[in-house]
Structure formats: structure tokens, C-alpha cells
Amino acid sequence: MCGATVLLFSLATGLHAADNKKNPDKIGQRNVASGLNRYSVEQELALGRQLAAEVEKQAKIVTDPIIAEYVNRLGQNLTRNSDTVFPMTFRLLESDEINAFTLPGGYVFISTGLLKLSDNEAELASVIAYELAHAAARHATRQATRSDLINAGKLPLLLTGGLAGIAARQALGPVSAMAFYHFSREYETEADLLGLQYLWKAGYDPTASVDMFERVESTEKAKPGSVSQLFRTHPRTAARIEQTQKNIEALLPSRAEHILNTSEYESIREQLLKASPK
Ligand SMILES: [Zn+2]
Numbered sequence: 001m002c003g004a005t006v007l008l009f010s011l012a013t014g015l016h017a018a019d020n021k022k023n024p025d026k027i028g029q030r031n032v033a034s035g036l037n038r039y040s041v042e043q044e045l046a047l048g049r050q051l052a053a054e055v056e057k058q059a060k061i062v063t064d065p066i067i068a069e070y071v072n073r074l075g076q077n078l079t080r081n082s083d084t085v086f087p088m089t090f091r092l093l094e095s096d097e098i099n100a101f102t103l104p105g106g107y108v109f110i111s112t113g114l115l116k117l118s119d120n121e122a123e124l125a126s127v128i129a130y131e132l133a134h135a136a137a138r139h140a141t142r143q144a145t146r147s148d149l150i151n152a153g154k155l156p157l158l159l160t161g162g163l164a165g166i167a168a169r170q171a172l173g174p175v176s177a178m179a180f181y182h183f184s185r186e187y188e189t190e191a192d193l194l195g196l197q198y199l200w201k202a203g204y205d206p207t208a209s210v211d212m213f214e215r216v217e218s219t220e221k222a223k224p225g226s227v228s229q230l231f232r233t234h235p236r237t238a239a240r241i242e243q244t245q246k247n248i249e250a251l252l253p254s255r256a257e258h259i260l261n262t263s264e265y266e267s268i269r270e271q272l273l274k275a276s277p278k
């Protein structure tokens with residue numbers, strides 16, 4: 001092929017990939033993590049395992065078997081309706097701060113504060129689906145790859161182990177290392193797009209995503225500081241909320257019934273509220 005043909009070919013496949021990302025019928029058969037990444041799936045898993053062990057050492061994880069099993073089952077159900085290549089782990093952090101984050105390799109953490117803030121299972125699932133989308137698209141290591149390349153001239157990051165190296169050398173704890181996860185707007189938009197489809201494919205009412213977005217925003221406005229700094233690096237802007245509304249109308253086939261809530265969710269939320277009110 002001549003150069004122009006190769007360029008046209010890659011443009012066409014690039015467009016095709018972008019279309020697939022908007023087609024919920026293709027979930028699980030499309031590569032949503034394509035793009036430059038110098039970390040293999042195995043390397044990313046190993047890095048995530050290490051960082052997750054650090055978080056679990058420093059933070060308090062909810063070990064109540066019924067609650068922990070519920071959160072994990074909810075996450076695994078969304079995982080089956082997603083594009084992720086990672087074996088996903090979902091843990092609940094004992095914290096009133098509203099927080100959710102994903103480590104490399106598919107380790108998702110959400111706080112009890114976030115669970116208590118949500119109003120139904122679909123809203124809770126919308127946040128988990130969004131975090132799952134960051135993992136499926138491998139945003140953490142793609143972002144690290146970009147930063148490594150940008151900084152390659154100044155810091156020999158390529159030789160010192162990327163993310164883990166940065167954390168170790170600057171003596172940052174894992175939570176500070178996670179501040180690194182200030183994703184580009186492009187990645188946030190992509191996580192919104194993919195997470196919304198996972199939520200829908202798992203049977204949930206996709207408008208719960210908009211409701212939850214707005215709930216987080218209004219809570220932070222009413223009580224500044226109640227949303228964690230980390231979660232706020234992924235701001236729920238009006239533009240993102242509007243785009244999600246558009247995506248619901250344009251991309252998701254309508255359906256007679258959606259799941260909005262379950263009695264299991266209600267009893268678990270009640271139990272958490274009793275232990276520590278909002
Ligand atoms: Zn995000």
C-alpha cells in the first residue's frame with residue numbers, strides 16, 4: 001500500500017473503532033483500550049495489585065460479609081456487561097467522604113459515604129459502571145504512558161517503573177500517587193460514554209447516571225469538602241451531564257422496563273445509615 005492508502009486505511013479503522021464505542025450491541029467485542037500503552041495487561045495487573053494492597057493497608061475496608069458480597073456482586077454483574085479485560089475487584093471503603101476511584105488493573109474502591117449518598121441501586125451502579133469504564137479503557141496506564149513520554153526528557157521514568165516509581169521516589173503514599181489520575185477531558189468523556197452503556201446493558205435505568213451526577217454536585221455545593229479531593233479531579237460538570245443526557249437519547253435503545261432499585265440495596269443502605277448517619 002502507498003502512504004496515502006495506509007493513512008486512509010487507518011483513518012477508516014479509527015472511525016470504525018469510534019463508532020463501535022457508541023454501539024452498546026458491540027460491548028465485549030470491541031477494543032476500547034486501543035491507543036499507545038507501554039504497560040502490558042500483566043504489568044498493569046501487577047502494578048494494581050501492589051497499589052491495592054497499599055490502599056487496603058492504609059484504609060478501612062468494610063468486611064461485613066453481606067455488605068462486601070453485595071458490592072462485589074453488583075460490580076461483577078456490571079463487569080459481565082462491560083468491555084474490561086481485567087478480573088475486576090470491588091471494595092467498599094469505610095469513609096463518610098464521598099469517594100470512588102479505580103486503580104490500574106481493575107481495582108475499584110467506593111466509599112460508604114457514596115453508597116449512602118445514592119438514592120437507589122441504579123444510582124450506585126452508575127458510579128461503579130463509570131469506574132469500570134476507566135478500567136476497561138485502561139486510562140490509568142495510557143495516561144501514565146503519555147506522562148512518561150512527556151517527562152522522558154526530564155526524568156528517566158521509563159527506567160524507574162512509571163507510576164510505582166514516581167510514588168516511591170517522591171515518597172508519596174498511594175493516595176497521593178492517585179492524584180496523578182487527573183485524567184484528560186477526553187478520557188472523562190470516554191468513561192461517561194462507556195459507563196453509561198454498561199449501566200444500561202446490565203438492565204438499569206440509565207437516567208440514574210444523570211441523577212447521581214447532580215446529587216454529587218449539589219452535595220459538594222451545599223457542603224464543600226464532603227466530596228473527596230480525588231473524586232473531584234473527575235468533576236461532574238454541566239457539560240458532562242448534558243452530554244450524558246444526549247447519549248441516553250441517541251445511543252440507548254428504549255426498553256419497557258429498567259431496574260431502578262432492589263430491596264437488598266435498601267436494607268444495606270439502611271444498615272450503613274444506622275451505623276453512621278450521613
Ligand atoms: Zn473519571
